[in-house]
Amino acid sequence: MNHPFMTAGLIITTVFFSTAMADVAISNKLTFYGDSRIGFYSLDRDDRDGKQSRTSELRLRLRPGIKANINDKLSASIRLAGRYSTDDRNNNNFEWFSSIPKGDGLRRGDSTVDELYFNYQPVSNVELRMGRMQTKFELDGVAKKSLDRNNSPNSDITWTDGFYLKYALSRDWKAHFIVQYNDKSGSTEVRRSPLNFDDDESRISYFAALESKAPKGAFIQRGIDLTYIPSALRTNDTETGNIEDYIALVGRTAARWPIGSSGMKFMLGGELGYAFNTQTEAVAKIGSSNKTGGLATQVTLNFIDFFPSHSFGIVLARAEAGWLLSPDFRSNNTLIEGRYKWQWAKKHKIEGRLRQREDIDQLTTKMEKRTDLDLYFRYTYQF
Numbered sequence: 508m509n510h511p512f513m514t515a516g517l518i519i520t521t522v523f524f525s526t527a528m529a530d531v532a533i534s535n536k537l538t539f540y541g542d543s544r545i546g547f548y549s550l551d552r553d554d555r556d557g558k559q560s561r562t563s564e565l566r567l568r569l570r571p572g573i574k575a576n577i578n579d580k581l582s583a584s585i586r587l588a589g590r591y592s593t594d595d596r597n598n599n600n601f602e603w604f605s606s607i608p609k610g611d612g613l614r615r616g617d618s619t620v621d622e623l624y625f626n627y628q629p630v631s632n633v634e635l636r637m638g639r640m641q642t643k644f645e646l647d648g649v650a651k652k653s654l655d656r657n658n659s660p661n662s663d664i665t666w667t668d669g670f671y672l673k674y675a676l677s678r679d680w681k682a683h684f685i686v687q688y689n690d691k692s693g694s695t696e697v698r699r700s701p702l703n704f705d706d707d708e709s710r711i712s713y714f715a716a717l718e719s720k721a722p723k724g725a726f727i728q729r730g731i732d733l734t735y736i737p738s739a740l741r742t743n744d745t746e747t748g749n750i751e752d753y754i755a756l757v758g759r760t761a762a763r764w765p766i767g768s769s770g771m772k773f774m775l776g777g778e779l780g781y782a783f784n785t786q787t788e789a790v791a792k793i794g795s796s797n798k799t800g801g802l803a804t805q806v807t808l809n810f811i812d813f814f815p816s817h818s819f820g821i822v823l824a825r826a827e828a829g830w831l832l833s834p835d836f837r838s839n840n841t842l843i844e845g846r847y848k849w850q851w852a853k854k855h856k857i858e859g860r861l862r863q864r865e866d867i868d869q870l871t872t873k874m875e876k877r878t879d880l881d882l883y884f885r886y887t888y889q890f
Contacts, residue, residue: 539890541571541586544662546885555866555873564594566615568662571890572622582626588664589618607693611834612663621659621666632675639695642667642685644716646778647728647761648807649820650846650860652835654780655734655757656685656714658696660834662885665696669711679721685714689739697834701741701786706750708738728761728776734832743787743796755782755801755832763811774809785829793828793839793868800827803836820846828868839867854889 549563572586592615604617613619624638641658645651658665669687676682689695689704689712704710718730733756740753761776782801788794805824812818821844828839836842844862851857860883866876 536576538574538576539571540574540584541569542887542889543570544568544885544887546662546883548662548881548883548885550879550881552880553875553878555870555875555877557874562594564592566593566662566885567591568664570621570664580628584622584624584626585620586622587618588613588621588659590615590662590664592616607690607695608665608697609693611697612659612665619664621664634673636671636673637669639666639668640671642671642714644683644718644730644732644757644759646759646776646805646807647720648774648776648809648822649811649818649848650807650822650844652778652805652807652822652824653833654759654778654803654805654826654830654836655732655755655832656696657834663834665834668695676717679723680717680719683714683716683718687712687714689736697832698736698739699831699838701790702736702739702753702831703741703750704739706738709736712736712739725762725764726760727763727774728759730759732757732759740784740786740831741790742784743790748790751784753782753784753831755780755830761807770815771813772811774807774811776807776809778805780804780830780832782829782831788828791828791839792870792872794871799829799839801829802827803830803833805836805842816850818848818850820848822846825867837864840864841867856887857885858887859884 545567548566552560568590570586570588572584574582574584576582590613602617604613604619620639622639622641624636624640626636628634643653643657644655645653645657658667667685667687669685672684674682689710691704693704713735716730716732720728736753738750738752740751742749742751757778757780759778761774763772763774766773780803785799785801788797788799791799803826805822807820807822809820810818822842824836824842826833826836826838826840830838842862842864844860847859849857863880865878869876
């Protein structure tokens, strides 16, 4: 069942099925929602051992869900999610996957439940969500990315298990609090090594944010986030060394200006993160006993509607080896990315990306730095 032609057939069938289902009205109490994403992905790698490789594949991510409106304050949602590939090296087993995601999320070829939660809104400015959900705090732009919290970017499948409280402090500002459960075998979202969840104290982690997306002059986004993961950082040994808390602070802002009279806009965005406690360079395999850097940054330049419904963005980013939270930016890596988006209808968009990532510091155990050049062309349909 893992032949690439069978995978391609599944991709085509599920895309057409999801498109057809989007027009089916279930009832006034039930809502069908979700998305399907299909694309061509290619990667050229100059690896740390001096070898070069090239891979290409068709990828599909399908996420159909149902929301039930129990009453005017309470609702429940469940969604299935699967990711599939024509590249058989990804071990497309077409299995139901109930364990914890590894690396960038669910294995290709597998499916799971990525949402199963109750949403309660007792008053207009308070909302509480409990269960398995998607959470993300991204920097606005053509290529939306995050230094700290971004479930399921690109074709990935990750999730948050826990409680999420959203409180509107005013018309402009909202406070967010997330209490997240972490399994002993790992977190359900990207948390990079040497973060480790063996210790009982690491079962619960915490996230708090204050954010405004209300326009204020040229500014369209302002926010600050705090992540606290107790007893999860192996500072001087990945197996038996000291275990300390991991605490990280992120600030982000974006501003937008009109250009000319054609409707084109320029958006400039930036995000800065700092980890207060990091592992040693020996653990990261980039040095000896000094602490690794805990700084991470991204800057985006966006040309919105340079032609009606067409936008282009550039992302420049750098994450030091001690930054361990982002699914979009690897630790000890620089990133340069160009992103094109055509939002040709409200629920349809086509995107293209060209991205280069490179090690900042060469690993002491390797001959060279790793450099990746990857691209994709993808289509997303939102039900």
